[in-house]
Amino acid sequence: MLSYVAYSIASGSLTLSRSVLDRAADRRRDEDWLEKAWAAPDTQVVVAVGDKLQATADRSALNLVAPAEAPEGIRIFLGIDRESGAGQTADGRAVFAVLVAGEADESYAGLRELGVVLSDREAGIAVHVVGLANWHAVNTHCANCGEHTVVVEAGSVRDCPNCGIHHFPRTDPAIIVMVTDDQDRALLGRNGAWPEGRYSTLAGFVEPGESLEAAVRREVLEESGVIVGPEVLYAGSQPWPLPSSLMLGFYAKAIGTEIEVDGDEISDARWFSREDLRALVEAGTMAIPGNISISRRLIEGWYGEELTGSW
Template structure:
């Protein structure tokens, strides 16, 4: 049973230079916005055309607005921004979520949209100072918020979460179903890293809590941002020598199933299994385990919840 090789994860693409050295240059940001390419974001959705994110030249949107226009970086001398609308100006655009369009985007646009959504979500949910409760302003091109009263600086947070593909010595994989998910929707196990906890210890704890099995031979597979709203998913595979102890916790996980490759192919065919989204770490881990034929055999209904 060979370990899975490091994964190339869809949302981990990074082709744009974030150019942090330019964030403090207001003159640059103002002029670059005019000639730059701007994404439009409103209520967790991007303006799109034919399932591709829509880029507008900044000059068509008016002047640079430091409180709602966030700098994303540069590529080939082009500057990229996101305009974060707090109210829909008009209905000229079609809007879709990153979950809906992510599988259709180029590596460049994936990197931009993940960065953009992460920033926009954070600004939306952290308008005030966590120290004194005062109002904060956007500074450094959207990378920081600064308190008007005590001058403290606040940075976007990212919540670390592990996600793990559990296998037994027969190379079966164990998947679970949460209560809030649609019928037949199964996925790998995941959970947030707690204060003072290593990734490896979190893997052992989460799998033990949710599925009841003990794991070892923990192997790192990769990581990717998951801006729904602000996570970084750190992917592992692990082996259990106690498959007979597998059971759902009854709280978060209400059903678990062991799958061989033949089991999974049959379950997809008879629609008794719904897999996670193509852009998810879970889907990519499952496909890597399945191996040859995954892009054909595992095509079916998919769900993010």
């Protein structure tokens, strides 16, 4: 077996993996409690249009409003802020979202813009809202019989009134992996649709009946022609609700260094030493993913420190 250096993602560095609220799933069917929580003066509401959230004017935080100030829309119970010491019961302060139809104006912003500036509490709120908003948008009708579905359980489920099927939010697992060779070089690839100079770690969706480790080996082989050895080490995960993924990060060791890209999704892939990567990034001839991405954290985990420059 090849020797393997275990890299790691810095604790707390995954921008969209931060969460503070207790989701309090047991309250989703308690209509009396939900109505009291909605009526409480200290309850907070985030408003969403599509996958964009209402933000403060300086784009530094979510614009959390009182229920009386929230517009009409799909009301979603997000959870309880038990740290607040406030709330309509001893539970703590309740937090809701309202999903509004229409076009977002300039007061709204997306996760790519807000993710890196939000607090842990608000980052957790944001990914929860965007994930549910995207799910509600594409599940208005039953996949079994075509009937219009109705929102139940405080926005966490949609039911079909015709055939009785319960529709739950879906999360699609996807692997993303930093592969290194026996010289400790990193394998990075460029999607054919990206501008020249943009590179990232390899990634892909997990297929039915497939383990995460098998997905790592298959995706790397399909996209780059590189064979991954027996050691595939889990590094961390991050929700990516654009629209419904959970990115599962790994480090893996390659057997051999020959590259043969698929020419479809990946147009170029290369081995980079730390010196090569830093020189290219600092020269501005190569761009790596931004700070919101788990790919960036995998790269920096291998590199050993933070890097400058991004997409």
